[in-house]
Amino acid sequence: MPNVLQLREAVCLLGRFPALAGLDLDLDAGGVTLLSGPNGAGKTTLLRLLAGLVPLHSGTGSVLGFNLNTDRVSHRRRLALVGHDTFCYDDLTVRENLIFSAKASGHKAAMGESAMERLGLSHVAGVLHSKLSAGQRRRLALAAAFGRDPELLLLDEPHAGLDTEGREILDEILRETDAAGRTVIIASHELERTRSLANREFSIRGGRAYSVDQT
């Protein structure tokens, strides 16, 4: 199975602070990986590094076959990241945000519509982002990510803020994504729930690899 990502002695600085301090990581394509670790361990920075949003300061890295040292843009259309923010616009409706996100990543508007229905957001399709509840915003962020049809899905605390129904929908989509052979990395503190979805676990502390388990 080909590597979907590989990091060697990866160092990523936030200002002068090394959020990642010499991280080694290899991940085969496919499967759901739980990324665990305490607050400040570097989980969010690792996901942002893999998404190409922050540069690699030293070490080497590749994601989806693209070398992060020389090109941290080209692979972005093949992945999706759900972070702490929604990446959406307050003055656009749910539908407009999802259609914009799908089109911007090179897909048809129907992909955004479909993701909206799947995440149970159809009844708020015409509601502005600024008027949504925290849970609805979370669903919107997830819908925007799934609407990109990504090969690699990077999720940072995806269950946070979701109600029971939202969590079940998300878990179902993640199982389907796994079955379709896509790669999912989930940074989470909800270990029990995420372990039930994951088939690998990778733990980091202080910006370094702590343990890697196949489950």
Next chain:
Amino acid sequence: MSAFSEIKLIAGKDLRIEMRSRILLSQVLPFGAIVVLLFAFALDPDRGILARVAPGLFWITVLLAALLAIGRAFSIEQQHGARDGLRLAALDGSSVFIGKAIAIAAQLAILEAVLGLTVVVLYGVEVHGVVVLLATAAAATIGLAAAGTLYGVLAAGLRARETLLPLLLLPVLAPVMLGATRAFEDGLEGVPGDAWPWIALLTVFALLYTGVGMLAFGPLWEDT
């Protein structure tokens, strides 16, 4: 996706947000109108002075109001990590630059039309060369939008962006201020034919900043 589709997507998104939020209508236009009105109060004793200095006052007002529109164009990208979302889409930097510049230019065009009419009525200005005025406004608007978009993204990543944007941008826009004011003087109460060298200067400025913006915007968008 073609470059044209990317530009259309970005410009359409920015204009839709602007129409929805009505910042231009409720804040930028009233701000410009108040400045024009304040100039009229300050120079009221002699309406002749107002007519003579109207081109300069008009373009100063446009520049000040443009700062609001440019700041707004990038503040919408800072909310909820929208800029990261756009970066993840991996659109071409020059397409994002042109799309945002078009949206800013469209807002400036509306602003200039409303302020222009206000100045003509309030300051008692006579219009001699409509073509010269339109050509001047078009070239100056493109230059303002291009330079504003470039410096807007430069300031967007800085902590004190609201105060730094005018400091960075206004000195750069001095040639636009000079050329547009001189061309408007000729188009309003002078000899319209004398305005063309100034319009040529404005056109060179617009082309220069459009070219530089297309090259530099991408790296600035990624790294600031």
